[in-house]
Amino acid sequence: MQILGIETSCDETAAAIVVDGVRVRSNIVASQTELHRAHGGVVPELAARQHIRAIVPVIETALADAGIDRAGIDAVAMTAGPGLAGSLLVGVNVAKTMAWALDRPLISVNHLEAHIYANWLGLPGEEPPPPPRFPLVCLLVSGGHTELIAMTGHGLYRHLGRTLDDAAGEAFDKGARLLGLGYPGGPAIQRAASGGDPERFALPRAWLGESYDFSFSGLKTALLRLSEPYRLPASPEEPFQGSPSGPFREHRPVQLVGDAPVADLAASFQAAIVEPLVVKTVRAAEAFGARTILLAGGVAANRALRDALTAAAAATLGDTPVRFPPLVYCTDNAAMVAGAAHWALRRGDQAGWEADVVPRLALV
Amino acid sequence: MDSAADKPLLCIDASSEQAGVGLFGRGHDAELIWRAGRAQTVTLLAQIHHLLELNGLVPADLGAVAVASGPGTFNGLRVGMSVAKGLVLALDLPLYGVDTLAIAAAPWLASNAPVIAAVAAGRGRLVWAEYCATADDISLVAEPRNTAPDALVEAARTRADRIVVTGELDAETVAALVTLDHVVVPSAPLRVRRPGALAWLAGQRLARGEADDPVLLEPRYLGR
Ligand SMILES: [Zn+2]
Numbered sequence: 001m002q003i004l005g006i007e008t009s010c011d012e013t014a015a016a017i018v019v020d021g022v023r024v025r026s027n028i029v030a031s032q033t034e035l036h037r038a039h040g041g042v043v044p045e046l047a048a049r050q051h052i053r054a055i056v057p058v059i060e061t062a063l064a065d066a067g068i069d070r071a072g073i074d075a076v077a078m079t080a081g082p083g084l085a086g087s088l089l090v091g092v093n094v095a096k097t098m099a100w101a102l103d104r105p106l107i108s109v110n111h112l113e114a115h116i117y118a119n120w121l122g123l124p125g126e127e128p129p130p131p132p133r134f135p136l137v138c139l140l141v142s143g144g145h146t147e148l149i150a151m152t153g154h155g156l157y158r159h160l161g162r163t164l165d166d167a168a169g170e171a172f173d174k175g176a177r178l179l180g181l182g183y184p185g186g187p188a189i190q191r192a193a194s195g196g197d198p199e200r201f202a203l204p205r206a207w208l209g210e211s212y213d214f215s216f217s218g219l220k221t222a223l224l225r226l227s228e229p230y231r232l233p234a235s236p237e238e239p240f241q242g243s244p245s246g247p248f249r250e251h252r253p254v255q256l257v258g259d260a261p262v263a264d265l266a267a268s269f270q271a272a273i274v275e276p277l278v279v280k281t282v283r284a285a286e287a288f289g290a291r292t293i294l295l296a297g298g299v300a301a302n303r304a305l306r307d308a309l310t311a312a313a314a315a316t317l318g319d320t321p322v323r324f325p326p327l328v329y330c331t332d333n334a335a336m337v338a339g340a341a342h343w344a345l346r347r348g349d350q351a352g353w354e355a356d357v358v359p360r361l362a363l364v
Numbered sequence: 365m366d367s368a369a370d371k372p373l374l375c376i377d378a379s380s381e382q383a384g385v386g387l388f389g390r391g392h393d394a395e396l397i398w399r400a401g402r403a404q405t406v407t408l409l410a411q412i413h414h415l416l417e418l419n420g421l422v423p424a425d426l427g428a429v430a431v432a433s434g435p436g437t438f439n440g441l442r443v444g445m446s447v448a449k450g451l452v453l454a455l456d457l458p459l460y461g462v463d464t465l466a467i468a469a470a471p472w473l474a475s476n477a478p479v480i481a482a483v484a485a486g487r488g489r490l491v492w493a494e495y496c497a498t499a500d501d502i503s504l505v506a507e508p509r510n511t512a513p514d515a516l517v518e519a520a521r522t523r524a525d526r527i528v529v530t531g532e533l534d535a536e537t538v539a540a541l542v543t544l545d546h547v548v549v550p551s552a553p554l555r556v557r558r559p560g561a562l563a564w565l566a567g568q569r570l571a572r573g574e575a576d577d578p579v580l581l582e583p584r585y586l587g588r
Contacts, residue, residue, distance in 0.1 A: 045438065048438070048439075048442060049582070049585070052442055052445055052446070052449075052582050052583065053579070053580075053582055055446070055449060056449050056452070056453060056578050056579045057579055059453055060453070070453070070454055070456075085439065086438065086439050086442065089405050089439060089442060089443055089446065090442055090446045091446075092405060092446075093405055093408070093409070093442075093443050093446035093447050093450060094446045094447075094449055094450040094453065095450070096409050096447075096450070097409055097446070097447045097449075097450025097451055097454065098450045098453055098454040100409055100412075100413060100423065101423040101424075101450065101451055101454035101455050102423075102454050103422075103423070352410075353409045353410045353413050354406050354407070354409075354410045355406075356403070356405050356406045357405055
């Protein structure tokens with residue numbers, strides 16, 4: 001079963017061909033990061049316009065890379081949500097129309113589920129990894145989401161916790177902006193933190209009692225206070241504007257003085273994001289008797305998070321494996337969409353021609 | 365492969381909350397028009413499916429795709445454009461983008477008066493432009509503007525000659541326009557954009573061999 005997956009939920013236009021949910025034949029991602037960099041975050045209208053431009057060449061390249069033509073597509077899958085409405089509708093309408101015109105099944109995929117199923121994918125030309133064993137606990141962390149999910153079988157999810165304010169990736173973006181490190185924030189903080197002392201600055205962790213929920217907004221405020229003395233006066237007055245309020249407003253970057261302890265600030269900030277994620281994930285895995293711990297989402301690319309979670313799981317749970325997808329399947333891509341669609345189609349989950357975008361779609 | 369001329373043209377217009385699809389050529393002359401509101405994603409492909417079924421056709425029977433390329437509401441335009449591009453990707457059909465205001469203006473050009481056509485751009489704004497008839501096509505007199513409705517009324521008021529104003533106009537704007545002796549405003553059902561007009565305009569482009577590149581074709585946004 002060769003599935004064409006299409007993903008346009010945020011700022012990547014992506015298409016992929018995946019066989020049987022595990023073998024990636026092609027995986028094309030047209031990133032818009034450069035387009036949004038000047039604005040310090042994703043500008044929804046710009047993202048939607050770029051999807052319209054990129055979608056045809058991205059899909060054509062995915063087919064060409066996989067060495068198949070249209071007739072070789074057995075089913076078409078698209079991300080229906082969550083995401084930006086104007087962006088989602090490009091992928092959803094192209095996918096629906098292709099499935100209709102080719103007379104193939106259509107599968108509507110939840111973006112969060114797709115991120116989880118990235119853990120089933122093998123790199124092109126490689127054997128797929130052994131399938132993760134159920135029950136499992138998955139920490140899904142990205143620019144838009146921070147969710148702790150238990151999974152007892154294919155398509156069977158239980159919500160454990162989520163962020164009450166900023167997503168982990170969003171916290172990285174805001175932290176990077178405060179430290180003048182640029183966008184996207186996750187890789188920028190990770191780079192700056194290398195060699196830094198994560199214990200030099202005491203930043204708060206929001207434990208929220210026994211719950212599996214997260215909160216990162218206090219952390220951002222604390223970093224603002226810590227970094228303020230090092231900021232050059234030309235900095236913007238309101239550094240916390242998440243995304244620019246005017247659709248095309250330029251973002252003015254923060255600049256810190258030359259001798260600011262950027263490495264220690266970045267390392268301390270990163271540690272304050274990572275610690276609650278790790279502690280709660282391991283606690284959940286223990287409580288639910290998980291046989292696998294999965295990391296998923298763009299922030300799963302963060303080395304400090306991978307290392308800390310692996311170490312904590314080994315110390316507390318012994319031989320419960322911690323798995324994370326190859327880097328290319330952590331950030332938004334369409335291979336994960338085509339992958340998740342395979343399991344959905346096996347359950348008989350098929351969408352009709354009236355399928356809609358669902359910008360606030362939840363997993364459970 | 366059959367040439368496009370042997371098969372009917374599918375027309376798609378989701379430029380605003382009023383949407384339409386049509387099937388023309390090779391013995392077909394069918395159209396569906398409905399109020400899509402902001403649910404173009406839900407209804408557009410379902411209506412295309414319905415239209416083909418009514419006419420006993422399957423997707424592979426189509427010969428070309430024409431799409432209203434704006435101006436209009438941004439997301440509506442993107443839905444129409446995405447469906448058109450999906451058809452091109454799946455069926456390898458020639459693609460024709462057609463100006464949305466020209467679609468609204470086309471039926472009235474036979475009156476030999478200039479025509480101002482408007483499309484609702486959301487939030488109470490109108491995008492409008494003036495057209496006049498040429499021998500076998502229509503031509504734009506001045507670039508489209510995105511304004512509040514009263515700027516359109518003012519533009520019509522200052523004209524000395526007879527002029528037709530059509531397209532998506534609210535009741536208040538119509539009331540202001542009909543007080544002007546030289547302005548002709550067709551009644552509401554006659555102001556609806558028709559896929560048939562889209563088909564006619566696409567036909568002019570087809571005859572000139574002006575197909576669009578599906579990679580490069582994108583909506584004409586015309587924000588304020
Ligand atoms: Zn994502």
